[in-house]
Amino acid sequence: MYNYLLRRLGFLAVTLFFVTLITFAVTNVLPGDVALLILGPNATEESIQALQSQLGLNRPLYVQYADWVVGVLQGSMGTSLRFEEPVATLIAEKLPRSLMLATASTVVAVALAIPLGVIAAVRQNELPDVGASLFGFVGISIPIFLWGLVFILVFAVWMDLFPTGGYVAPSEDPVATLKHLVLPATSMGFALTAYIMRMTRSSMLEVLSEEYVKLARAKGMTRRVVVLKHALRNAVIPVITVVAFQFSYAFGGVVVLEEVFFWPGIGRLTLTAIQSRDIPLLQGCIIVVALIYMASNLAADVLYAYFDPRIRYGGDD
C-alpha cells in the first residue's frame, strides 16, 4: 500500500506539471491583447506598451509561466483584471459554495441510488430492476441544465415551493440555504444516480450469494433483516469509491449548474472570467477546479485500490 501511494504521488508530480502547462498554454493563446482590452480601443501605442511592461506581459513566455507557477504554489494567483482584487481572495469566497453544491448533489444521489440499487438487486431482472435501470439511463442522458429548468418551472414557478435560484449564506439563514440547495442538488443528483445505483446493485448481488447471507436466512432471519443488516453493510464498501468519483463529476459540472440556478460559485466566476477576458482570474479558476477534481479522483482511486483485493500495491505491473 505504501509503495503504491508513493508511486501514485510520483505520477501526480509529473501530471501536475502538465496540468499547469496546459492551463497556462490555453489561457495564453487567448485572442486579444490583454493590455488593449484593459485600456480600450482608443489607447495609444505607448500606453499599451507601458501597461504591458507593468503587467509583465513583454517578458518571455517561459518566464511568465515560471512566475505564475511560483505564485500558484505560494497561494497567490495575481490580480483579477475585472474585479481588481486578488484572484485568491475571489476564489476563496466562491469555492466553498461550489463544494457545498457538489456535496449536496452527491448526498441526493446516494439517497436515491442506494435504495434503488438494493431493490434492483433483490428483485433482479424483475420490473423494479428494469425500472431502476431505466431511471438511471434517463438520469445520465438528460442534461443537468434541462432538469434544472424543468424543476425551476414546476417547483419554483408553478408550485412556489423553492426559490428559482440564487444563494443565501448559511451564516445568515441556514434554512434558506437548504431551500436554495434543493433544486440544483436534485438536478445534479439525477445525473450521478446511475453509476452509484449500478455499483450498489452488482455489489449487493455479489454479497447476497455469499455463504453467511445464506446462513442467516437458514437461521430463520427475515429477508428484510438479512438484506438490510447483513448484506447492505458489506455491499456498501465498494460503493463508497464510486461515490467519490461521482463527487468529482458533480464538482466538474458546477459550471453549467451554477449558470442555471444563478449560484455564485466558482463555476459562474469562471464564466465571468471568460466573458470579460480576465486571464489571471481564468487561470486561477481553471487550476483550482482542476486540482480539486484531480484530488477527489485520486482519493477515489486510492479508495478503490484499498478495497479491491485484485489490485496489488507493489511496484510491478
Place this chain on the structure above:
Amino acid sequence: MADESRPETSTDADEPRPTAAIDGSTAGTDDRPAVRTDGAPERGLARADGGTTATRTGGGPGAGDDPGDDPGLLPISAARRKRLARFVRTFRGNTKAAAGLLIVLSLFFVAAFAPAIAPYPIDQTNIEDRSEAPSLDHPFGTDDLGRDIFSRVVMGSRISLYVGFGSITGALLVGTLIGIVAGYYGGLVDELLMRLMDAAMSFPPILLALAVMVVLGPDLNNVVLALAFVYTPYIARVCRSAALAERNEAYVEAATARGESDARIIGSEVLPNITAPLLVQGSLNVAFAMLAEASLSFLGLGAQPPTPSWGLMINTGRGFMETAPWIVLFPGIAIGITVIGFNMLGDGLRDVLDPKVDAIE
C-alpha cells in the same frame, strides 16, 4: 498475403482480421460483437473456436459452418450475409443494445431525411405566430421568433450527430494512435504519453472544452475540435490497456519473429483485435460529446444563432419558460432520447463484449 501472415496458433481466432483489412474498419467493427459474444465465456478476446460457438448458439444457422468462416473462401455476398446474421444475433439477446441501436438508427433516419420531414424552413420567422402552443400546424409549437420548433428539432438532429460523430472520430483517430503506441512500446514513451493524458483528464471535461472554445471562438466546427481534444485521452487510455494486453499474445510474438515491422504489427495485428473496447468507449463518448455540445451551446459558447442546435434552442427558450415551456421542452426531449440511445447502445455492447462486466452482473 493476409492469409500467409496469420500465425498457425491463432488462425481460427483471428478470423475477422482479413475482412477488416479488405472492407475497412467499419466492416471490421460489425464483425467484432458477434465474435466476442461467442468467445466471451472463455476469454475476453476474439478466441471463438467452432465448438464453443455451436454450443452457445444452440446450432443456429451460423453455428455449424463457423470453421469455414474465412471470408476469403466465400463469395463476398455470402460473407456479408454471414456478418449480418452474426450482427443480428448479437443484438437479439440484448434488449438494451437492441433498443439503443433502434434509437440510433431512427436518429440517422431522421437526420438523413430531415429536409423532407421538416414542414417549414428552419429560419422562417413569423412574428404573428410567435411562441404559439403546439397545434396541428406546428406540432411542437413555435419559438419566440415564430419559427416552427418541430422543423428545428428535426434539423437539429444533424447538428447533434455531426458533433457527436465528428468529435469522437477525431478523438478515436488521435487517441488510438497515442494509446496503441504507448501500450505497444511501453517504457518511457508510455510513461510520458500517459502522464500527459492524465493531465488532460485532470480537467473536468466541460471546463476543458470551455477553455478550448474560448481560444478557438464560438462556432460549431470549433465545438467538434474542442470535444475531439477533450475526449482523446479517454480513448487513448482504453486503447493503451487493450494494446498492452495484446502485446504479449502469441500472434504478436509470431509476427515479430517473422520480422514484420512495428507499424505493420500494430496496424494489422494489434489494431483489429482491440476494436471491441474502442467501439464501446466510442459509442459512450458519442453520448457524452452530444451532451457536452448541448451544454456548451446552452452556455452560449458553442453553436451560434440561428443554428438549430438543441442546446442553443434551450438557451434561447430559457427566458420564456413560464409562458412557452415547449420552446425548451421539445429540444430537451430530443437530446434526452438521443443520448439515451447512445448510452444504451454503448452499455449493451459492453455487456456483450466485455466478459468482466458479465461476471459481475
